[in-house]
Amino acid sequence: MSFWSTSETPPVSTGARLRIVGVVLVFVLVAASFVAGVETSGLEATEAGSILAWIYYAAGLFVFGGLDLGTPIGGPIGARGMLWIAYFLAPAITTTTVVEAVISLVRPARSPAASVKGHLILVGAGPIGLAYLKAVRRVDPDVPVLIVDRFEGEVTLAEVERFSGVHPVSVDPRRPAALEVVGLERADRMVVVTDDDLTNLEVAWAARAARADLPIAVHVADLTLLRPVNRLVRDQARAADPGGAPPLVFNTHRIGALHLYERFLHPHFEGTRYQDVVVLGGFGRFSQTILELLRVTAADEIERLVVVDPDASRKVRQFAVDVPLEVLRFTTVDGDLVDPGTWARVDDEVAGLEATPVYLLASSDEVVNFRAAMLLRARSSEPRVFARCFHRGQFAESLAEQRDFELLAFEDVLRDALVEHYEGLKTV
Numbered sequence: 001m002s003f004w005s006t007s008e009t010p011p012v013s014t015g016a017r018l019r020i021v022g023v024v025l026v027f028v029l030v031a032a033s034f035v036a037g038v039e040t041s042g043l044e045a046t047e048a049g050s051i052l053a054w055i056y057y058a059a060g061l062f063v064f065g066g067l068d069l070g071t072p073i074g075g076p077i078g079a080r081g082m083l084w085i086a087y088f089l090a091p092a093i094t095t096t097t098v099v100e101a102v103i104s105l106v107r108p109a110r111s112p113a114a115s116v117k118g119h120l121i122l123v124g125a126g127p128i129g130l131a132y133l134k135a136v137r138r139v140d141p142d143v144p145v146l147i148v149d150r151f152e153g154e155v156t157l158a159e160v161e162r163f164s165g166v167h168p169v170s171v172d173p174r175r176p177a178a179l180e181v182v183g184l185e186r187a188d189r190m191v192v193v194t195d196d197d198l199t200n201l202e203v204a205w206a207a208r209a210a211r212a213d214l215p216i217a218v219h220v221a222d223l224t225l226l227r228p229v230n231r232l233v234r235d236q237a238r239a240a241d242p243g244g245a246p247p248l249v250f251n252t253h254r255i256g257a258l259h260l261y262e263r264f265l266h267p268h269f270e271g272t273r274y275q276d277v278v279v280l281g282g283f284g285r286f287s288q289t290i291l292e293l294l295r296v297t298a299a300d301e302i303e304r305l306v307v308v309d310p311d312a313s314r315k316v317r318q319f320a321v322d323v324p325l326e327v328l329r330f331t332t333v334d335g336d337l338v339d340p341g342t343w344a345r346v347d348d349e350v351a352g353l354e355a356t357p358v359y360l361l362a363s364s365d366e367v368v369n370f371r372a373a374m375l376l377r378a379r380s381s382e383p384r385v386f387a388r389c390f391h392r393g394q395f396a397e398s399l400a401e402q403r404d405f406e407l408l409a410f411e412d413v414l415r416d417a418l419v420e421h422y423e424g425l426k427t428v
Contacts, residue, residue: 015100022093023062029086030058033072036079042070061090116167117186119144123173123203124194125151125160127390128219128252131411132193135418137163139426146182148173149194174199176206184211189425192247193219201229204247215428216247217421223288226251227322248425255417256410257289260360261297264386264406268358275303277355279346281337281372282363283309283316286388286410290360292323305330306349306357308342337363337372343379362388362408370396373405 031054057069072083120140122133125147136145145166150173151157160168171178173194184190190207192200197220204218220226229249236246269276278294280287287307294302305328307316312332316325331349335342350357359376361369369387376385385405389396392409400407 015096019093019097022089026061026086026090026093027055027058029082029089030054030061033075033079033083033086036075036082038072038075038079038083040069040071040083041073058086058090061086062094116144116146116183118188119146119183119186121146121148121182121184121187121190121207123148123178123190123192123200124219125149125157125168126193126195127411128193128195128414130159131414132191132418132422133160133163133166135415135422138419139422143188146187148178148182173203178203179207179210184214187211187214189215189217189428191217191219191422191425195221197222197225208247212245215425217425218247218249220249220251221253221285223251223253223285223292224318224322248428250421251289252410252414252417253286253289254293255421256286256408256413257293259413259417260290260386260408261293264408265294265298265358268384269298269301272355274354276301277304277306277350277353277357278302279306279308279350279357279359281308281359281361281369282365283307283312283319284362284364286364287360287362288319290362291319291325291328295323295325295328299327302328303355304350304353306333306346307331308333308335308337308346310334310336337361337368338375340375343372343375356383359383359385360388360408361386366390366396370399373400374403377403377405 031051034054034057060069072080072087074080120136120143122129122136122145126149129147129149133145133147136143142165145163146169147160147166148169148171151160151168151170157168160166169182171181173192174196184207190204192204192207194200194203200218200220204216207214207216220229226249233246233249265278280291287309291305291307294305307330309315309332312334316330316332319325333342333345333349335345346357359373361372361376363369363372366387366389369389373385373387376383381404386408387400387405388408388410390410392407392412396407396409
């Protein structure tokens, strides 16, 4: 794969178009002059020659420049002038073609950014990057997009090339040279969504330093990093930093958690006559975001919250350093989500409580979520069980329907949320 790759056919250059017109003009001038009665000192009775002979003589001008034909003689002066024009025009076309070919061999390939302008720079072609690209196409079907990544997997490159008007730029975003090949000075906005938070932040702040007026959005997945970054952004905004407005920081887990709460949990809490019991399976970034949101929006509606994870106690202690949990009545269960014994211990924790638990299985491993959902459903058909996945595939839907649990497809959550995010970025 070349350093720059694009799914579009390269356009014909202006120089090539002019050469095509010039070639046609040479043939027309030669034919017209011979028809008018012009001869050459190197040939006799050219007026009696066939059309194929005229074409042959005209083609020879591009190679020999008329040296084998001699000079134009006889015929009207205007017709001789047309032949003289053809004599000089044909070798000029040949020379420019050869020169351009040699230059293209020694000159490095041009980046798509060399000619594109008013474009979006999208750094990162992972699942979130592709989800953001789909959102952009729903809002702006025609805006040019330069998507920057290393493209080490051919599947990812194939996914990108399905979109029209998208130019993949194969370069490591961590390299400082990456910003030199994306037309930063002509871009309209920039979104940074690789799977490495520090890379995202370095790229975003470097782009801000290079062009302070460019609207930049940067994704930070790690909540422990997100909080100090948000404080830095607020401090820089208040200080009227001469480097320009700081990048806009966002987190897709918060987007997903808010969607889960507004669509499922809040209506569920409103519909019960008692305080609820919530069981969080897995305590990665998504579950931590859910817990942080519940602490703020639903602490009075929850009687007990149980966190289940192989390392739940330690993770919750670390989480509580940044997010005070005193307002929640919670407990932890250290155990594997696919171990039936773990859920027996969860039963002991919620025994005697009036509410039927709501299970949110939000491990980063989709298979673990599905297996845990099937274990829970085999124990009881009563509680609501949600299992997180990224794509809502046919298999996942069939399994959820058969085993009676609900899918939380992160891609579905992001679809509309990222459209709203991009529309907001356009107003900056």
